[in-house]
Amino acid sequence: MRSExxxxxxxxxxxxxxxxxxxxxxxxxxxxxxGAIFTGVNIENASYGMTVCAxxxxxxxxxxxxxxxxxxxxxxxxxxxxxxxCGACRQVLWELAGDIEVAMGNLEKEIISIxxxxxxxxxxxxxxxGENPDNIDMEINEALWRxxxxxxxxxxxxxxxxxxxxxxxxxxxxxxxxxIDPEMEEGLYRLDxxxxxxxxxxxxxxxxxxxxxxxxxxxxxxxxxxxxxxxLRPNAIAQSVVxxxxxxxxxxTVKGLDLINGTPVLDIKTxxxxx
Numbered sequence: 001m002r003s004e005x006x007x008x009x010x011x012x013x014x015x016x017x018x019x020x021x022x023x024x025x026x027x028x029x030x031x032x033x034x035g036a037i038f039t040g041v042n043i044e045n046a047s048y049g050m051t052v053c054a055x056x057x058x059x060x061x062x063x064x065x066x067x068x069x070x071x072x073x074x075x076x077x078x079x080x081x082x083x084x085x086c087g088a089c090r091q092v093l094w095e096l097a098g099d100i101e102v103a104m105g106n107l108e109k110e111i112i113s114i115x116x117x118x119x120x121x122x123x124x125x126x127x128x129x130g131e132n133p134d135n136i137d138m139e140i141n142e143a144l145w146r147x148x149x150x151x152x153x154x155x156x157x158x159x160x161x162x163x164x165x166x167x168x169x170x171x172x173x174x175x176x177x178x179x180i181d182p183e184m185e186e187g188l189y190r191l192d193x194x195x196x197x198x199x200x201x202x203x204x205x206x207x208x209x210x211x212x213x214x215x216x217x218x219x220x221x222x223x224x225x226x227x228x229x230x231x232l233r234p235n236a237i238a239q240s241v242v243x244x245x246x247x248x249x250x251x252x253t254v255k256g257l258d259l260i261n262g263t264p265v266l267d268i269k270t271x272x273x274x275x
Contacts, residue, residue: 002183003072003074003101003103003111003113004111005181005183006029006031006037006072006073006074006103007029007074007076007103007105007111009027009029009037009039009074010027010028010029010039010054010074010075010076010103010105011027011076011105011107012027012039013027013028013029013039013040013041013054013058013076014026014027014041014054014076014077015027016041017041017042017043017054018041018042018043018044019042019044020044021044021046021048022044024042024077024078024079025041025042025077025078026041026042026053026054026075026076026077026083027039027040027041027054027075027076027077028040028041028053028054028055028057028058028073028074028075028076029058029073029074030055030058030059030061030062030070030072030073030097031070031071031072031073031074032062032067032069032070032071033069033070033071034069035152036062036067036150036152037152038058038059038061038062038065038067038150039058039061040053040054040055040056040057040058040059040060040061041054041057042054042057043057053085053086053088053089054075055073055075055085055089055092055093056088056089056092058073059073059092059093059096059097063096065148065150066147068096070096070097070098070100071100071101072100072101072102072103073093073097073100073101073102073103074102074103074104074105075102075103075104075105076104076105076106076107077106078106078107079106080106080108080110081104081106081110081112082104082105082106082110082111082112083104083106084102084104084112084119085102085104085119087120090116090119090120090123091120091123091124093116093120094116094117094120094123094125095123095125097116098116099115099116099117100115100116101113101114101115101116102114102115102116102119151202151266153181153202153264153265153266154180154181154184154187154265154266154267154268155178155179155180155181155184155250155264155265155268156178156179156262156263156264156265157176157177157178157201157257157259157260157261157262157263157265158176158177158178158179158261158262159174159175159176159177159257159259159260159261160261161259161260161261162260162261163205163260164205164206164231164260166260167258167260171256171257171258172255172256173255173256174255174256175245175253175254175255176242176253176254176255176257176259177251177252177253177254178199178251178252178254178257178265178268179250179251179252180250180251180252180265180268181250182249182250184250185249185250188247188250188252188268191244191247191252191268191270192244192246192247194244194270194271195243195244195271196241196242196243196244196270196271197241197242197244197252197254197268197269197270197271198239198240198241198242198268198269198270198271199238199239199240199241199242199254199257199259199265199268200237200238200239200265200266200267200268200269201237201238201240201259201263201264201265201266202236202237202238202263202264202266203231203233203236203237203238203259203263204236204262204263204264205260206231206232206233206236207232207236208232209225209230209232209233209234210225210232211224211225212224212225213225213230215228215230217229237266238258238259238263240256240257240258240259241256241271242254242255242256242257243255243256252268
């Protein structure tokens with residue numbers, strides 16, 4: 001993954017920062033060895049000492065998700081020169097991630113990228129501490145399946161549907177565009193041989209659900225949430241089977257997509273039923 005891509009994720013993350021006191025929004029994006037990205041933002045508090053930096057938020061999110069090996073981190077803020085991690089963040093990154101590459105950028109697309117040990121020349125602890133007893137192999141227990149699962153979108157939807165209620169009744173006859181991350185374009189090789197594809201997406205504007213309720217798409221009869229395609233679900237994930245019209249590099253044109261503009265796409269799969 002290019003540092004520019006990681007920096008774009010950091011810039012996007014900063015829009016979620018909570019900084020009512022400093023007004024200084026910071027975003028961070030941490031890259032794991034297997035390509036997952038975890039973001040973080042600065043979160044301030046009226047008791048200023050309780051404030052947490054974006055870099056630490058990102059790595060804590062990643063460690064909590066079970067990741068221990070990292071390749072780099074990007075930090076973004078609206079300042080020039082670009083922001084550098086504070087001393088506390090440098091020490092935390094050293095212990096949990098080692099000598100990773102640190103990319104520092106701003107909204108003007110300035111980027112400075114250097115190894116962590118150039119920012120933290122004499123870290124506390126001569127090497128990463130690997131003797132944490134929690135890192136040893138553990139038998140899978142019955143509670144592990146309850147831990148949250150994290151996904152990174154591979155693209156997004158472009159069409160004229162601004163909200164779920166604006167999706168027209170004849171959407172099955174209408175075209176939409178799916179933009180795939182350019183870095184994943186190679187994964188589209190030979191997709192143009194397919195007539196239909198399955199689009200798996202995150203319903204980013206959905207919230208709340210009922211396990212059993214009247215379903216308007218089924219004559220207002222009562223169905224369980226797992227027995228229908230209701231958009232409000234325990235996990236806001238959608239699966240749409242659509243006609244594949246064309247593939248132009250990383251741009252897909254499809255027909256029959258029931259997702260709104262800007263919906264994050266998690267995956268594209270082929271429809272085995274056509275085989």
